[in-house]
Amino acid sequence: MNKFYLLILAGLVIRLTVAFLPGFRIDINVWAAWAYRAYELGLTNFYSDTVWTNYTPGYIYILYILGAINKLFGLSPELFYFLLKLPAILSEVALATLVFKIVKEKSSFFISTLAACLILLNPSFIFNSSIWGQIDGLLTSLMILSIYCLPKNRFILSSI
Numbered sequence: 204m205n206k207f208y209l210l211i212l213a214g215l216v217i218r219l220t221v222a223f224l225p226g227f228r229i230d231i232n233v234w235a236a237w238a239y240r241a242y243e244l245g246l247t248n249f250y251s252d253t254v255w256t257n258y259t260p261g262y263i264y265i266l267y268i269l270g271a272i273n274k275l276f277g278l279s280p281e282l283f284y285f286l287l288k289l290p291a292i293l294s295e296v297a298l299a300t301l302v303f304k305i306v307k308e309k310s311s312f313f314i315s316t317l318a319a320c321l322i323l324l325n326p327s328f329i330f331n332s333s334i335w336g337q338i339d340g341l342l343t344s345l346m347i348l349s350i351y352c353l354p355k356n357r358f359i360l361s362s363i
Contacts, residue, residue, distance in 0.1 A: 207303060207316055211296060214323030218292045218333040222285050226334045234266060234287045234336060235280075242270030262338060265290050284336075291332035294341035299323045301347055 225231075237256065241249050241263050249263055250256055256263075269290075273283045299322040306315035322328055331337045352361035 207312075207319070210316060210320060210323060211300065214299060215292070215296050217324075218295070218329055221329060222288045222292060222333040223281070224334050226284070226288070226336055231284050231287060231336050235283060237263065238266040238270035238273065238287065240270075241267035242274055262341075288333060288336040291336055291338045291340055294338065294344050295322060295328055295332050298340050298344040298347065301344060301351070305347070305351055 237249075237258070240254065246260070246263065246267055249260075266287075269283075269286055272278070272286065278286065299319040302322060303315045303319040306318040328340065332340050349361045352358070
């Protein structure tokens with residue numbers, strides 16, 4: 204099991220290291236603007252006819268928290284951009300852990316570690332979350348968790 208934890212740590216360190224690269228400024232600037240807007244106006248006033256927003260409320264709650272942290276600590280723009288990438292980074296690590304757990308139930312430690320490795324060390328995953336700051340790993344983690352919980356009759360967790 205220690206090897207798996209080292210793999211998780213390696214995947215996390217790689218992601219955190221490259222997260223300081225600038226990424227795709229248009230998307231990161233949108234995350235930042237939405238985080239500011241959600242925190243400054245509150246969640247009930249976030250959406251309007253005059254401001255472009257194409258995300259449902261779920262991720263806006265996370266951006267609200269990140270906007271609050273930014274306001275509380277007065278982060279530099281570079282550090283705030285790094286903070287905006289953290290949910291994506293952490294969700295990919297969670298996804299790899301979840302995939303490891305699911306595969307481990309049906310297969311060997313080696314195969315389950317390999318499955319997690321395909322997520323943790325995959326350059327496209329790393330680029331997507333750590334450089335671009337995209338949250339595909341978060342959505343994927345939630346979908347996999349939902350599907351995983353269904354046959355176990357954990358309907359409330361699956362619904363959430």
